[in-house]
Amino acid sequence: MSDKVLMKGNEAAAEAAIRAGCRYFFGYPITPQTEVSAYMAKKMPKIDGVFLQAESEVAAINMVFGAAGAGARAMTSTSSPGFSLKQEGVSYIAGADLPCVILDVVRAGPGLGGIQAAQSDYFQVTKGGGHGDYRLIVLAPSTVQEMATFTALAFDLADKYRNPALVLSDGILGQMMEPIDFDDVEAGFDPSKIRDFSDKPWATTGTNCKRGQNLIKSINTNPVELEQENIERYAKYAEVEKNEKRCETIGVENADVLFVAYGTSARICKNTIELLKKERVTAKLFRPITLWPFPDDALKLAAKNVKAVVVVEMSHGQMIEDVRLNIQDKPIYFSGRSGGMIPLPADIAKVAIDAVSVIKNDGSNTYEGGRE
Amino acid sequence: MTTHSILLSGFGGQGILFAGKLLAYMGLIMDKNVSWLPSYGPEMRGGTANCNVIISDDTIGSPIINNPSTLICMNKPSFNKFVPMVEKNGLVVLDSSLIDIKGERGDINFVEIPATQIATDNQHPKLANMVMLGRTLKELNLGDESVVISALKKTIPNRKIEMLEVNKKAILAGYNFT
Numbered sequence: 001m002s003d004k005v006l007m008k009g010n011e012a013a014a015e016a017a018i019r020a021g022c023r024y025f026f027g028y029p030i031t032p033q034t035e036v037s038a039y040m041a042k043k044m045p046k047i048d049g050v051f052l053q054a055e056s057e058v059a060a061i062n063m064v065f066g067a068a069g070a071g072a073r074a075m076t077s078t079s080s081p082g083f084s085l086k087q088e089g090v091s092y093i094a095g096a097d098l099p100c101v102i103l104d105v106v107r108a109g110p111g112l113g114g115i116q117a118a119q120s121d122y123f124q125v126t127k128g129g130g131h132g133d134y135r136l137i138v139l140a141p142s143t144v145q146e147m148a149t150f151t152a153l154a155f156d157l158a159d160k161y162r163n164p165a166l167v168l169s170d171g172i173l174g175q176m177m178e179p180i181d182f183d184d185v186e187a188g189f190d191p192s193k194i195r196d197f198s199d200k201p202w203a204t205t206g207t208n209c210k211r212g213q214n215l216i217k218s219i220n221t222n223p224v225e226l227e228q229e230n231i232e233r234y235a236k237y238a239e240v241e242k243n244e245k246r247c248e249t250i251g252v253e254n255a256d257v258l259f260v261a262y263g264t265s266a267r268i269c270k271n272t273i274e275l276l277k278k279e280r281v282t283a284k285l286f287r288p289i290t291l292w293p294f295p296d297d298a299l300k301l302a303a304k305n306v307k308a309v310v311v312v313e314m315s316h317g318q319m320i321e322d323v324r325l326n327i328q329d330k331p332i333y334f335s336g337r338s339g340g341m342i343p344l345p346a347d348i349a350k351v352a353i354d355a356v357s358v359i360k361n362d363g364s365n366t367y368e369g370g371r372e
Numbered sequence: 373m374t375t376h377s378i379l380l381s382g383f384g385g386q387g388i389l390f391a392g393k394l395l396a397y398m399g400l401i402m403d404k405n406v407s408w409l410p411s412y413g414p415e416m417r418g419g420t421a422n423c424n425v426i427i428s429d430d431t432i433g434s435p436i437i438n439n440p441s442t443l444i445c446m447n448k449p450s451f452n453k454f455v456p457m458v459e460k461n462g463l464v465v466l467d468s469s470l471i472d473i474k475g476e477r478g479d480i481n482f483v484e485i486p487a488t489q490i491a492t493d494n495q496h497p498k499l500a501n502m503v504m505l506g507r508t509l510k511e512l513n514l515g516d517e518s519v520v521i522s523a524l525k526k527t528i529p530n531r532k533i534e535m536l537e538v539n540k541k542a543i544l545a546g547y548n549f550t
Contacts, residue, residue: 006396006408006526032412115413176435177393177408179400270433342436 004179009147009169010035010077012180013103016148017075019182020155021189022039022048022101024074026058026063028082031115032171033105036077057082061089061102068098069204069216071197073155073189077103079171080121081112083129090164091130095218097202097233099158101151102166103135105174108340116340117171119263122318125166126292133230134236137165137244138291140262144178148185150289156188161240162202168291170314172264172342240293247295247300251284257352258303259285260323260332261312264342269312271345272352279349281356291319296326303327308355310335312348331355374429376512377437381422381454382446382467387501391444393421394505397523398515399427407435409429420449427514442506442512446470446487455480465508467500483511490545501541506546 007015014036017025025044027037037053044051050067054060067074078086083104093100104125108118125138137157139150147169154165181193197203204214220226251273259269266287273283286302288295303309309327311320313336320334335351337343378395382388389410402527409424419531441458445451445466451473458464463482469488487503511516515523520543524536 006393006400006406171412172409172435175410175412177396178432178435179406242433264434267432268434268436270431274433342434344438345434 003183004181005345006177007144007180008035008175008177009141009144009173010175011039012148013077013151013169014039016151016185017101017155018043018047019185020152021072021191021194022073022075022155023047023194024064024067024072025050026052026054026060026067026074026076028054028060028078030079030082031079031106031227032117032174033079033103034078035174036103036105050114057085058089061086061093063207064100065089065096065098065296068093068100071095071200071203071205073101073159075101076102077105079105079107080109080118083121087130091132091134092218093164094130094134094136095132096216097162098164098216099162100164101158102164103151103155104166104168106168106170108338112306114170114340117264117342118314118340119170119265120315120318120338122291122313122315124292126169126294134233135163135240136294137161137163137164137240138168139165140168140289140291141173142263142266142287144173144176145180145184147173148180148182152185156205157244161236161241163236167262170264213227244290245293245295245298246289247298248287248289249284249298250287250323253284254305255282255284255354256307257281257283258309259283259312259352260288260299260309260319261285261349262288262291262319265312265314268343268345269348272348275345275349276352279353281353283352288319294322299323303330306330307359308333308352310348310352310355312336312343314338314342331359338371376427376442376514377440378427379422379437379440379443379454380425380444381420381450384419384421386421386446387498388421388446389423391501391505392425394523394527395425395427397526398519401519401522402515404428404462405430405432407432409435420447422450423518436447442508444508446500446504448473453500464498465504465511467504469500483507485546485549487546490549491542493501494545496538496542499539502539503546503549506543507549510547
């Protein structure tokens with residue numbers, strides 16, 4: 001038997017954060033991510049770490065702001081309505097060029113919405129959410145193992161680029177259990193550095209009368225200076241875009257249909273691909289792992305020889321806008337459910353079958369039905 | 373290549389999620405791919421609870437079971453809700469102490485066991501879930517005694533480890549029920 005253990009995605013993310021050197025967690029309970037807080041509450045006191053249940057989401061994100069400014073690996077986690085409340089703090093942290101990790105276990109919206117899984121916060125996490133010119137590095141796990149590995153990776157990327165990194169989960173990934181092997185969870189982190197922030201010379205660690213003061217702030221009322229800060233931040237974002245795009249392509253090379261989906265939807269697409277084999281429609285899956293930076297070039301490559309593209313999301317279509325930006329020469333279809341309803345493989349398969357038959361009947365395409 | 377899509381259902385407090393976790397650990401011990409997905413939300417707070425367990429030789433796509441190959445059913449509402457969803461030639465194991473309805477579908481296999489009665493007779497009425505599980509394991513020919521014991525060790529928290537023997541006994545009672 002392997003050394004793997006069964007864990008909920010929420011717990012796996014929490015454990016991975018601790019292994020990645022996080023000793024400061026500030027949370028506020030909200031379904032379906034409360035296990036993250038519960039896990040941290042149990043574990044942090046035993047390892048000389050801080051778990052603090054704040055009085056609100058707004059307080060929690062500002063506590064992260066403080067801990068991150070002091071150089072620590074700090075984290076908060078929440079679910080959709082809670083993440084909306086955190087936007088001001090997220091914008092301030094990005095504006096102050098501080099690293100931190102945020103876990104968003106998405107539930108259905110808008111408003112207080114429902115507690116079941118959804119993917120309707122894509123716009124919020126990839127296009128802003130808070131005010132001002134900033135970006136979040138966004139990782140989208142689709143397994144419990146990835147809940148852990150991506151949380152650890154998020155800390156590394158946040159430190160590397162001095163920017164908040166967000167792990168975009170959903171209620172299903174948070175609540176489900178799968179085997180996980182923590183030996184596979186690697187973080188570029190030296191455990192002896194848990195309280196040693198010497199590699200963060202910008203941190204407010206106290207001068208010890210040996211250096212000048214460090215000042216961490218997002219405010220700058222001088223337009224010339226503020227623009228220059230933004231220019232430098234966008235140079236940093238260009239580096240992120242150059243280095244950090246991640247994705248996965250699954251299935252046969254010469255497929256007729258390309259599914260584009262992330263997280264739980266990507267898993268459902270895998271079932272759909274199997275279902276389509278019985279219908280003699282070949283399909284493959286392109287799964288963005290970083291939602292920002294969006295893996296645009298890899299998507300173009302994956303779509304090159306397909307007849308149609310089907311975007312699958314647990315929303316009314318948000319990522320599809322990024323797909324449309326990158327693919328202009330193929331028909332793009334959408335299949336999705338919202339409100340906590342989960343797309344059925346059979347429904348997605350029907351969209352794919354209709355897509356290829358439309359092309360067939362059109363006469364403008366020599367498509368012959370994808371028979372083997 | 374085999375995939376078991378097992379839906380466990382009943383009331384909150386019957387140990388539905390625990391039985392599911394035990395099944396998932398059995399799969400893990402047998403080196404299979406496994407997933408466990410609970411219902412969460414208002415319905416579990418005193419209402420119905422259910423749990424999706426997939427044990428497969430293949431990589432698991434969606435953890436959501438739309439059409440279970442096996443339904444373990446411990447109350448009437450779940451019976452009415454989930455029996456129509458069971459796939460053709462599938463299996464339904466039902467607690468006949470709690471469900472007095474007869475299954476009407478001819479294309480699936482109904483197995484009745486008075487699990488709550490058996491568990492009560494064994495002085496552990498709360499272990500009806502384990503009796504149900506034992507009966508299901510026999511029907512599916514899944515795992516052996518050593519796998520069950522290893523899985524129990526993983527599933528029962530250390531502070532309650534003295535419960536291992538009675539759980540094992542309840543599983544055996546279900547397994548050996550004729």
